[in-house]
Amino acid sequence: MSSRAYASSRSNASSRSNVASRSNVASRSNVASRSNVASRSHPGSRSTFAARRETSRQQRTFWYHLQELISPDIYIYLALMMSLALFFAAAGMTALYHHEANKTAILNSAAERIKTFTIAKEPSVKGKNDTEILAKTQKLADELAVWTLKTIQLEAAIEDISRKLHLGWVLHKETLYLFDELLKTWEESRQFCEEGHATLVCINSREEEVFLENEIRTSHEDFWIGLIFKGDWTWVDGSKYEHKFWKFNWPVANGNCTVLKAFCHAEAECWENIECNSLRRSLCKMKPNAHWYIENP
Structure with missing residues (x-):
């Protein structure tokens, strides 16, 4: 070449x-120019990217420090506490199971004893099914409840009678009488007796009249009885005016209220009628109460 x-x-x-x-x-x-153009067209992209990197770095730093603070012994402690919690939970469930089992056994034993008692009390249910025996048991329980109530009422009546006897009431023929010595008008005497759950005495037989006459024979004052005139002679308890034990030629036009005379020597002739605002003693009567007795239900 x-x-x-x-x-x-x-x-x-x-x-x-x-x-x-x-x-x-x-x-x-050209590449640099495009890069510059892109940078100028998205001015926040760099700062956003930097913020994300910083956040990620902070999170890694936090977890790193947290792991440094938590000692491996803490994990062992937490595992031990969870084991203890599970153990006590299991123990509690076991105890509850045994408690319920014991309670069931007690109930079954009680039911068996009740069944045996019912059959002994009512031999007719022997060999019957449990439903029939249970019905008979319920009937016996109802009867027992009635007897229990009657017993409570009787005890209360006995206590009331004992208290009244201590206060001076007199018991005669299953009836209580009070011979109160304070002087009152007829109306005051009526209220006094009713406050004691009694009435001014209403005399329903000759025998009762004679008993009362004997009780007050040595008294110094007459006693109001529950007989008043309101167009007709009427007993305050509503009983019929059948038995009449007036003094000879009485009643007279002296008053509308009646007294049983003290020092009366004519048997069964001791009533007089006088003014109702006169002052006399009170004679109260408490009739037998149904709670005083126990009868078959």
């Missing part, structure tokens, strides 16, 4: 190299 041809070849190669170099420079310039 001639020197001119060689020189011409080198010149062409140099020219191509320069073109390629300028092309690469232009390409990098």
Whole structure:
């Protein structure tokens, strides 16, 4: 090859190299330019990315420090506490099971004893099914409840009678009488007796009249009885006016209220009628109460 041809070849190669170099420079310039344009068009992208990186770094730092603070012994302690909790829970459930089992056994034993008692009390239910025996048991329980109530009422009546006897009431033929010595009008005497759950005495037989006459024979004052005139002679308890034990030629037009005379020597002739505002003693009567007795239910 001639020197001119060689020189011409080198010149062409140099020219191509320069073109390629300028092309690469232009390409990098264009990339940088686009990058700058993109950066200018999204100014917050860099700061957002940096904030995320910082947050991630802080979280890693927090967990790292937390793991440093928590000693491995704490994990052992927590595991032990959980084991103890499970143990006590299991123990509690076991105890509850045994308690319920014992309670069931007690109930079954009680039911068996009740069944045996019912059969002994009512042999007719022997061999019957449990439903029939239970019905008979319920009937016996109802009867027992009635008897229990009657017993309570009787005890209360006995206590009331004992208290009244201590206060001076007199018992005669299952009836209580009080011969109160304070002087009162007829109306005051009536109220006094009713406050004691009694009435002014209403005399229903000759035998009762004679008993009362004997009780007050040595008294210094007459006693009001529960007979009053309101168009007709009437007993305060509503009983019929059948038995009459007036003094001879009485009653007279002296008053509407009745007294049983003291120092009366004519048997069964000791009533007088006088003014109701006169002052006399009170004679109270308490009739037998249903609670005083126990009868078959």
